[in-house]
Amino acid sequence: MSDPKDFVAGVDSDQRRSPQRVVFVTRRTSAQVKANYEEQVQTYPEVLFRVVLAIEILAIVLVGMALLFNAPLEGIADPTHTPNPAKAPWYFLGLQELLHYFPPVVAGVLVPTMLIVSLVIIPYFNINIEAAGLFLHHRRRRLQIFYVTAIGLLVFLVAFHVYVAAVPSLIVAIAMIVAANSSPQSKSASCRYLSKKPMAWWVMTWFLFELIVLTAVGTFFRGPGWSWVLPWRS
Amino acid sequence: MPGKTDKILEQVEQSRVWRSIFRSGRGTSTLHRALAIQQNVFLHLFSTKVRKRMLSVSSTWYLGTLTLGTFMILIITGVLLMLYYHPSVPQAYADMKDLQFVVSSGLFLRNLHRWSAQAMVFLVFAHMFKVFYRGAYRAPREFNWVIGVVLLLITLLLSYTGYLLPWDQLAYWAITVGSNLSKAVPLVGSKIHFLMLGGNQVNANALLRFYVLHCLILPLAALLFIAVHFWRIRKDGGLYVHQSEPKRAGAVDESTLVKEAK
Numbered sequence: 001m002s003d004p005k006d007f008v009a010g011v012d013s014d015q016r017r018s019p020q021r022v023v024f025v026t027r028r029t030s031a032q033v034k035a036n037y038e039e040q041v042q043t044y045p046e047v048l049f050r051v052v053l054a055i056e057i058l059a060i061v062l063v064g065m066a067l068l069f070n071a072p073l074e075g076i077a078d079p080t081h082t083p084n085p086a087k088a089p090w091y092f093l094g095l096q097e098l099l100h101y102f103p104p105v106v107a108g109v110l111v112p113t114m115l116i117v118s119l120v121i122i123p124y125f126n127i128n129i130e131a132a133g134l135f136l137h138h139r140r141r142r143l144q145i146f147y148v149t150a151i152g153l154l155v156f157l158v159a160f161h162v163y164v165a166a167v168p169s170l171i172v173a174i175a176m177i178v179a180a181n182s183s184p185q186s187k188s189a190s191c192r193y194l195s196k197k198p199m200a201w202w203v204m205t206w207f208l209f210e211l212i213v214l215t216a217v218g219t220f221f222r223g224p225g226w227s228w229v230l231p232w233r234s
Numbered sequence: 235m236p237g238k239t240d241k242i243l244e245q246v247e248q249s250r251v252w253r254s255i256f257r258s259g260r261g262t263s264t265l266h267r268a269l270a271i272q273q274n275v276f277l278h279l280f281s282t283k284v285r286k287r288m289l290s291v292s293s294t295w296y297l298g299t300l301t302l303g304t305f306m307i308l309i310i311t312g313v314l315l316m317l318y319y320h321p322s323v324p325q326a327y328a329d330m331k332d333l334q335f336v337v338s339s340g341l342f343l344r345n346l347h348r349w350s351a352q353a354m355v356f357l358v359f360a361h362m363f364k365v366f367y368r369g370a371y372r373a374p375r376e377f378n379w380v381i382g383v384v385l386l387l388i389t390l391l392l393s394y395t396g397y398l399l400p401w402d403q404l405a406y407w408a409i410t411v412g413s414n415l416s417k418a419v420p421l422v423g424s425k426i427h428f429l430m431l432g433g434n435q436v437n438a439n440a441l442l443r444f445y446v447l448h449c450l451i452l453p454l455a456a457l458l459f460i461a462v463h464f465w466r467i468r469k470d471g472g473l474y475v476h477q478s479e480p481k482r483a484g485a486v487d488e489s490t491l492v493k494e495a496k
């Protein structure tokens with residue numbers, strides 16, 4: 001070890017690496033504050049102008065859509081006549097797809113509750129403030145945990161024939177294996193990119209992927225009796 | 235004559251009445267512009283100045299702003315729709331038909347409300363993922379993320395309660411499928427289901443409950459939380475920018491630090 005007093009003065013301003021700024025002061029120097037200057041603009045008019053502009057463009061697009069496409073309106077509600085399939089609004093079709101495989105307690109209560117709880121705790125759970133790549137430290141242990149979790153999840157999904165959810169999980173798992181076998185020094189840029197991703201990133205990406213696939217399947221590929229249909233062959 | 239209107243405008247803006255309402259007065263100085271934000275109960279949710287980099291399109295894609303935009307369109311079109319809508323069976327459905335064929339621009343109004351609602355759900359998800367992927371949920375913004383999750387839930391509930399109001403087959407059965415899920419909650423499931431619908435199945439009581447939630451309670455809750463959301467952005471030091479200071483030539487950055495330490 002070198003002389004402990006032999007520090008280098010510097011201001012680290014990368015919040016991701018050091019959320020609390022630490023300044024080391026070497027011997028024979030005094031603490032020095034660097035001017036913290038950054039170009040600023042006034043909220044009025046600069047920000048408000050951009051906000052209004054963005055919202056106006058949005059309004060034009062939506063008005064255009066409202067002129068071109070009509071909102072659906074079917075026959076009056078009839079409790080004696082169940083349409084087949086009875087579909088929820090599109091943003092719930094991912095859950096409805098799960099409902100097809102699992103009992104309502106799981107698909108309708110447990111999964112949504114778990115989703116909300118995980119979303120809420122994401123910023124608190126992230127003890128890994130440095131956002132270091134998942135497999136860059138404790139590689140062996142983390143790989144073990146990863147394999148147990150991933151294989152357990154996949155076996156579970158396949159056992160219940162939830163292939164729609166198993167395929168995205170498998171793809172994410174393969175990407176994680178690639179990440180585990182790469183490092184920030186890897187040759188390929190995408191390997192470098194993946195290797196630096198922390199745990200929270202993987203979980204969220206998996207969630208996003210499942211959300212898109214399940215919602216798309218529920219919206220486009222499900223017909224009478226929740227059977228598999230091809231949208232272009234109806 | 236532009237000169238004359240300008241003069242009249244100036245006189246109005248300097249009148250006692252005007253000045254009693256808008257205290258900041260007329261002018262383009264930094265002070266006047268700061269006061270324009272700071273002296274307004276709504277605008278003072280924002281700080282008077284922001285760092286320029288926060289405005290870059292690539293960091294937010296303005297998704298939060300656009301979500302706000304859809305919400306504003308929804309309030310305006312929603313209030314107009316309320317003028318024609320009765321939350322009762324079977325009048326609700328007849329009102330839909332009236333909007334379609336009788337009310338002038340009724341169809342357009344309904345279309346705009348519907349598509350904006352779908353856009354809002356989409357945008358709120360997009361905004362959430364965008365915030366996540368640029369790491370803006372980390373300290374000190376954790377709590378604003380939580381408020382965001384509340385806003386996400388309110389948005390979904392708004393959309394869900396609105397779905398029933400047309401009282402057509404689509405509405406009825408979507409809500410039936412959805413509300414049946416609540417029965418699966420252990421122990422209290424059927425109680426929740428009854429409370430939500432005001433009965434054992436989707437009926438006129440459910441329509442009225444959903445109407446009250448959709449037009450009163452949930453929009454108020456959304457407004458409240460959006461206000462807190464914006465206030466927190468200001469209090470958390472503005473929007474997240476990747477590094478808190480811009481890279482300058484000669485600035486000590488991490489890589490040089492590491493090199494020197496070796």
Ligand code: HEM
Binds near residue numbers: 296382386
């Ligand atoms: C009604 C729904 C919402 C509205 C109107 C809204 C609005 C906004 C706006 C206007 C901003 C400024 C930056 C931007 O334009 O992207 C923002 C930032 C932010 N939002 Fe939202 N938001 C909503 C929902 C959410 C949700 C669902 C989340 C997350 C779960 C969230 C988390 C955040 C966070 C953490 C910031 C700060 C980002 C930063 O510091 O860079 N918001 N929001």
